[in-house]
Amino acid sequence: MQNVYLDNAATSFPKAPGISGAMAEYIDKIGSNLNRSSNELAAATALVTLETRELLCRLFHFQDSAHVVFTPGITHSLNYIIKGLLQPGDHCVVSAMEHNAVARPLAQMSSRGVIIDQAPCDSQGNLLLPQFEALLRPETKLVIMTHASNVCGTVLPAAAVGALCRQRGIYYVLDTAQTAGHLDLDFEGLGLSGLCFAGHKGLLGPAGIGGMLLTPSLAQSMEPLIAGGTGSVSDSESMPEFMPDRFEAGTLNIPGIYGLNQSLKYILSETPQVLRQKEMALTAHFIEELRDLPGLRLVGEPDLERRVGVVSLDFLNRDNGEVSYQLSERYGILTRCGLHCAPWAHKTLDTFPKGTVRFSFSHFNTEAEVAAASIAVRSLV
Numbered sequence: 001m002q003n004v005y006l007d008n009a010a011t012s013f014p015k016a017p018g019i020s021g022a023m024a025e026y027i028d029k030i031g032s033n034l035n036r037s038s039n040e041l042a043a044a045t046a047l048v049t050l051e052t053r054e055l056l057c058r059l060f061h062f063q064d065s066a067h068v069v070f071t072p073g074i075t076h077s078l079n080y081i082i083k084g085l086l087q088p089g090d091h092c093v094v095s096a097m098e099h100n101a102v103a104r105p106l107a108q109m110s111s112r113g114v115i116i117d118q119a120p121c122d123s124q125g126n127l128l129l130p131q132f133e134a135l136l137r138p139e140t141k142l143v144i145m146t147h148a149s150n151v152c153g154t155v156l157p158a159a160a161v162g163a164l165c166r167q168r169g170i171y172y173v174l175d176t177a178q179t180a181g182h183l184d185l186d187f188e189g190l191g192l193s194g195l196c197f198a199g200h201k202g203l204l205g206p207a208g209i210g211g212m213l214l215t216p217s218l219a220q221s222m223e224p225l226i227a228g229g230t231g232s233v234s235d236s237e238s239m240p241e242f243m244p245d246r247f248e249a250g251t252l253n254i255p256g257i258y259g260l261n262q263s264l265k266y267i268l269s270e271t272p273q274v275l276r277q278k279e280m281a282l283t284a285h286f287i288e289e290l291r292d293l294p295g296l297r298l299v300g301e302p303d304l305e306r307r308v309g310v311v312s313l314d315f316l317n318r319d320n321g322e323v324s325y326q327l328s329e330r331y332g333i334l335t336r337c338g339l340h341c342a343p344w345a346h347k348t349l350d351t352f353p354k355g356t357v358r359f360s361f362s363h364f365n366t367e368a369e370v371a372a373a374s375i376a377v378r379s380l381v
């Protein structure tokens with residue numbers, strides 16, 4: 001039985017062509033650290049790293065490659081921002097669709113005196129914008145929002161939130177776990193102060209490499225959480241003030257950067273718009289097959305324009321965990337069940353604590369795979 005991988009929201013598979021070759025090239029033939037030594041191999045590493053920052057600037061329409069910081073992924077980037085920026089008494093607003101990568105560090109900060117408000121969303125995961133706006137106060141320092149729900153695929157109104165934050169001088173950070181590589185993201189146009197990205201999801205790169213893009217103002221307001229060697233201003237006991245060294249202590253995941261470099265070239269040559277078209281055609285087909293099936297609830301925004309290729313199904317008369325297991329065992333359809341690290345979202349969507357079965361597509365999937373998945377769902381429902 002051939003497996004059909006429909007768990008791309010957890011991590012994409014397959015990856016972009018050529019990334020294992022790029023990573024092997026670094027490990028087998030280069031091997032040098034970054035910013036430490038001044039030999040030929042170190043220069044090669046430095047060039048690829050700089051090029052990768054520049055590719056990210058192109059992808060996210062961002063101006064300054066020095067303000068692209070590498071981290072292991074979105075969870076680390078969000079922790080850097082939340083814990084480096086917020087002080088007791090500060091106010092932070094988030095949506096009711098956030099992942100635990102937001103909820104858990106904020107819960108830690110809440111016990112240290114940071115005040116957190118959750119802006120409500122409707123039962124399809126859409127942010128209620130007037131209610132969001134009403135929560136903003138003079139002491140609101142930070143808004144964090146997921147761009148699209150990792151549970152149901154609903155896209156949140158990133159630009160409208162950005163305009164409201166900009167009017168009030170509030171830092172605004174977007175979690176692009178489910179949209180980077182899928183949508184055309186314009187840092188400036190969305191009014192962002194920070195953008196957190198993961199290499200291993202829609203960017204089709206390896207795990208363990210991601211990062212954050214920061215405006216100079218946000219970067220200077222954040223205390224570096226991790227201090228250590230950067231290969232620069234080594235005579236000082238303080239972290240460098242300049243970027244990206246301010247937030248890049250220790251050795252980076254250089255094989256990951258080589259892999260990401262390759263996957264970004266692939267995405268930029270294909271373009272997120274074309275990849276989205278393919279992925280959404282598959283998603284539309286899947287939804288169409290299952291929309292009105294009795295015993296099944298399709299969770300999330302019905303309008304395809306306002307969702308990504310993440311589809312959650314609630315099997316009303318069955319245990320969703322059992323269904324996900326049967327999909328894998330009997331049909332080779334690989335999904336993810338449970339709460340998807342996003343209990344707030346499931347509460348909003350009224351699927352807590354049962355969870356859902358999540359099918360998440362990539363442009364690498366085929367119509368035949370979608371047909372196989374919908375036949376399997378019909379037989380299990």
Ligand SMILES: Cc1ncc(COP(=O)(O)O)c(C=O)c1O
Nearest residue numbers: 073074075099101146150177198
């Ligand atoms: C919406 C959302 N935010 C954050 C994360 C965490 O990303 P990472 O695994 O890169 O830390 C995920 C991953 O599942 C996610 O879906």
